[in-house]
Amino acid sequence: MSNACSLDGCTVGETGRCALEKDPVTCSNRVIEIGALKRLMSSNDGPEDAEGAEIGAAVLIAPIEAPSFPSSTTLGSEDIDEMMASRYVTVVGILGDPDSGKTACLASLYLLVSQGKLDGWSFADSRSLMGFEDIARGARRWNDGNPPQQMTVHTKMSDDRQPGFLHLRMKQNDGERHIELALPDLPGEWTKDLVRTSRSDRFQFLRSADILWVMVDGRTLIDMQRRQGVVSRLGQLGGRLRALFDNAIMPQLLIVTTHLDEGAVPEETLTKLHSELAKHKVFAKVVSVASFSANPDIKPGQGLAALIDASVTPHCAPPLFWPSKPLQADTRAFLRYRGLQ
C-alpha cells in the first residue's frame, strides 16, 4: 500500500499509474489531498526535485530489523571451506536414493549424541545444531517432487529446508582426540539424477570428501524381487563416482545398509554387490545400521558408532614418510642421490 492510497498493493506511489486503471485524482481509495498527489505524480514524470523526491521515496518505510546471530541451520560450502582453513574437517559425501534412510541416519546419529549414547564419542560442538534439531523433528522437508536444485549458498528462509552441510564436532571418550564432521543434507533425487543422467555438477564437493557413504535401504537388498535391480543401480552409481573422480584417488566408499532391525543383508547379495562395484574398479566396505528399530534385539542407532569409527579411521596404513632401509656398509646414500642428478 502506498501512502497515497488505502488499497493494499497500490502502485500509484511508485509508478504514478493505477494497476486497476482508475484515475488517481478521483479514486475513492485516495488518502492524501489532491495537490500532494499531483506533485507526487509530476515528480514521477520528470526530474526529481527535493519535495518530489521526498514524497516519491517514502512509499514504504523500511522495516526495522532486529539484530540477528548467524543461523545454526545447515552450512554452505564456503562455511566448510572457512572451517577447513583452520582445522581438519572430515567431509563425508552422503549419497542415496530417496527413502534410502539418509535423513533417518542423520537424525539417529544426532539422537545418540544428544543422549550421550554414541559409543566411544561425545558431543563437543555443532555449528548447525538447529539444523540437526529440525531434521530430527521432521520440521523441515524437501518440497515433495520438487526438491532444491543447488546447494545453498547462504541460509535463506528459516522454515525452508536448504541443501547444505551439518557440522558435528565430537571428542573421543578415551583420549583427547577431536573429530569434526561435515555431513551433507541433500535430496535423494540428486543421487537418482547422478545415476540416470550423470548430472554430477552438484556433487563437485565430493572431490574434497574424505569418505563416501552410499546409503541403501537394507530391505531392498533382502527382497528377492528388488535386490538385483538395487545391486545393479549401486554398480552404476559406483561407475558414476569413478568417473567423477577421474584418475584421482577415490576416497573410501562405505555402503551403508539401513533398516538392520528388519534383517541382515544376505552374504551372497553382498558378494554380488562387491563384484558389481569391482566392474567399475570401485571397492567398498559395508556397514549395517538401524537408525530406528522396532526389533527388541536391535537397539535404535545400532551400527552408527561403527560407521563413525570407519569414517574417521584411515582405511589403509599411511606410507612411511622416511622409510628406513637396512644399512649397507659400503654405500653412502646421500652421495649416491647427488650422483643421480
Added chain:
Amino acid sequence: MTRRSVILMGGPDSGKTNFVGRLWHALDARAGALHAAVQPEDISFVLDTADHLFEGHFAPRTEHSDRRDFEVTVVPAVGGDETKILIPDIRGELWQRAVMDSEISADWMDELERADGALLFVRVNSDLNVSPLDWVTSQRLLQHVGADEARDKLPTQVMLIELIRFLELTLADRPNGGKPRLSVVVSAWDLVDAEVRAAGPKAFIAREYPMLGGRLHDTSRLDVRIFGLSVVGGDLTEDDDYRQEFMAAGLDGHGWVYAYDSVCNQWKCDADVTLPVAWVVGA
C-alpha cells in the same frame, strides 16, 4: 569506578529472578566475596522478589515483558576498586525466542556486547525443562507431516548451547585481555540426592545434559566455572518443616553455593551466594 555488566541467561523457570532477590540480601549483609558499597537508588525489583522469599515461597516466573535492571555498586571483600554492576532481569521466554529466531532486540544486543560476563541458569527438576528427543518421538515426527505440538519444543540443552554460542559471538575480552567469564549456575541444587551432590554440578550437567557438558568443555572463547546454588538452602515448596524453620529465621544463614575448590580438589559448600557473580566480575 569501573562499570561492569553481567547478563543473566536461562530458560523460563530456571531461577534467575530468585537469585537476584537473594543476591541483594547477601551483598547488603557484607559477609561474602562481594559487598554492596552503597545502597542503590532503586531496589524495588529486588525487594519485590525478596518479599516472596520472606513469605516462604519462591518468586514466580517473571511474567512482565519490560526489562527490570538491578544496578548496584559493589566492592570486593578483600579490598579493591568499586565496581558498578548491572544485572538485567529478563524473561526466560525472551532467550527461548532468541534461540528459535536467531534474533534479539537491539537494546539486548547492545547489553550483550557491553557485558563483561554472564551467568547461565539451569534448574534441577524444573517442569519446564525439555528432554532431548527420543527415537520413538523422532520416528513419529519424521513419519507424520503436518503440525505437531512437539515440533516446537526445543530441548533445554540445545537452548543453552545456543545461548553459549551467542555469548561467544558477542562478549568482549576482559580489560586485562583475558577471556570473558561465564558462571553456569545449577539452581535448586538442594533437590539432588547426596550422591549426586557429592559428584558436583559439573557431573550432573554431563549426565543430565550430555551435549551441554561437552560444549562447556569445548569452548575456547569463554572461561567457564560451574556452581550449584540453593537460594534459601532448602525446598520451600514441598518441605513444610523447612519452610517453617526458614520463615522463623529469615534469609540470614540460608542459601549456599556449591563451588569447586581447586586447592582441595573437591566440591565444597559455601554460604556465600555472591560467588558466581564475584568470579565473573572479579580480577
